[in-house]
Amino acid sequence: MAQKEEITERNVRFRNQLAALGKGEILEKEPLCKHTSFDIGGPADFFIRPRTEQEMVAVVRLTRACGLPLMVIGRGTNLLVADGGVRGVVLDLSLACRQLEVCSGGVLVGAAVSIKELLDFCLCRELGGLEFMAGIPGSLGGAIRVNAGAWGKSIGELVDVVRGYDFPGQAISLESSRLHFCYRQSNLAEDVIITEAELMLSPALSEVIKKQMEEFQRRRLSQPWDQKSAGSVFKNPPGATAGKLIEESGCKGLRIGGAEVSLKHANFIINRGGATASEVKELIEKVQGKVKRRFGVKLETEILLVGEE
Numbered sequence: 001m002a003q004k005e006e007i008t009e010r011n012v013r014f015r016n017q018l019a020a021l022g023k024g025e026i027l028e029k030e031p032l033c034k035h036t037s038f039d040i041g042g043p044a045d046f047f048i049r050p051r052t053e054q055e056m057v058a059v060v061r062l063t064r065a066c067g068l069p070l071m072v073i074g075r076g077t078n079l080l081v082a083d084g085g086v087r088g089v090v091l092d093l094s095l096a097c098r099q100l101e102v103c104s105g106g107v108l109v110g111a112a113v114s115i116k117e118l119l120d121f122c123l124c125r126e127l128g129g130l131e132f133m134a135g136i137p138g139s140l141g142g143a144i145r146v147n148a149g150a151w152g153k154s155i156g157e158l159v160d161v162v163r164g165y166d167f168p169g170q171a172i173s174l175e176s177s178r179l180h181f182c183y184r185q186s187n188l189a190e191d192v193i194i195t196e197a198e199l200m201l202s203p204a205l206s207e208v209i210k211k212q213m214e215e216f217q218r219r220r221l222s223q224p225w226d227q228k229s230a231g232s233v234f235k236n237p238p239g240a241t242a243g244k245l246i247e248e249s250g251c252k253g254l255r256i257g258g259a260e261v262s263l264k265h266a267n268f269i270i271n272r273g274g275a276t277a278s279e280v281k282e283l284i285e286k287v288q289g290k291v292k293r294r295f296g297v298k299l300e301t302e303i304l305l306v307g308e309e
């Protein structure tokens with residue numbers, strides 16, 4: 001009870017000081033289902049969209065000073081947000097970090113730029129290297145954070161510099177020698193807010209880039225890309241593919257409430273309408289149990305579970 005009162009008090013203090021700062025778009029109790037590709041997720045106490053990087057830094061510092069937790073959201077395409085939502089501040093950089101320009105050796109890209117926009121830009125400028133990312137629906141910031149990739153390649157291989165802020169609001173710049181990426185992971189500290197990155201690309205003919213992107217897109221036809229999901233639910237375990245293990249464990253089409261293991265691709269859970277995060281979670285555990293019993297393999301989730309149940 002006392003803890004709840006303390007949280008409310010902190011939120012009130014934050015709200016008042018934020019109003020005085022007047023920084024960006026501020027929404028309270030914003031349903032996060034509106035900001036995730038799964039169309040699932042409870043409310044964020046504060047959902048803030050700063051208009052500039054300076055505004056963002058002011059919001060980050062105030063959040064810290066008021067003792068509230070902070071989470072950055074990109075396009076919400078790799079997230080399962082719990083039904084109870086997210087306490088504290090959810091920071092959306094979609095208005096603030098939109099820079100996209102050619103730099104020496106490649107491109108300088110703002111964290112909020114979508115992978116699609118980035119690929120279109122690279123095609124126009126005849127810069128190759130990112131074609132394998134075609135069809136990944138997130139933002140650059142989210143892609144770097146989770147080291148997104150496909151077909152044996154990932155974005156971390158192309159990152160030269162990452163710039164951003166830590167949670168106290170200090171600017172940071174990390175060069176490739178200090179960055180480590182592995183399968184759907186980076187060594188970026190949890191509190192790092194990515195604002196931009198430089199990617200190393202090579203000159204290439206636009207026809208070649210286009211053809212490769214089309215080929216990578218074509219391979220995605222086996223996935224339920226037009227349904228509400230958060231992409232692959234599980235990481236591939238060493239030497240196997242999660243989808244195959246799930247299918248061979250008889251999980252395709254399993255359903256709990258509005259959540260269903262896709263009939264098209266077993267490593268996707270889709271929201272057939274009105275699914276809750278707890279239904280998806282229950283289905284995840286059911287699939288994990290079946291695969292474990294059949295193959296003795298514990299599948300790890302690739303989608304990120306955030307928030308309070």
Ligand SMILES: Cc1cc2nc3c(=O)[nH]c(=O)nc-3n(C[C@H](O)[C@H](O)[C@H](O)COP(=O)(O)OP(=O)(O)OC[C@H]3O[C@@H](n4cnc5c(N)ncnc54)[C@H](O)[C@@H]3O)c2cc1C
Pocket residue numbers: 037071072073074075076077078079093111135136137138139140141142143144145146147148149150192193194195224225229230231232304
């Ligand atoms: C149909 C479909 C297909 C997909 N296919 C693939 C695929 O082939 N390969 C793949 O890797 N993924 C795939 N995904 C998952 C997802 O699109 C990627 O992981 C994407 O890179 C996530 O980016 P996002 O902007 O949506 O991040 P979010 O889902 O919003 O966030 C993901 C994580 O990144 C953090 N984050 C976001 N922005 C920032 C920032 N600026 N600074 C610091 N942290 C940040 C968040 O806090 C969170 O921890 C797919 C998803 C869907 C729906």
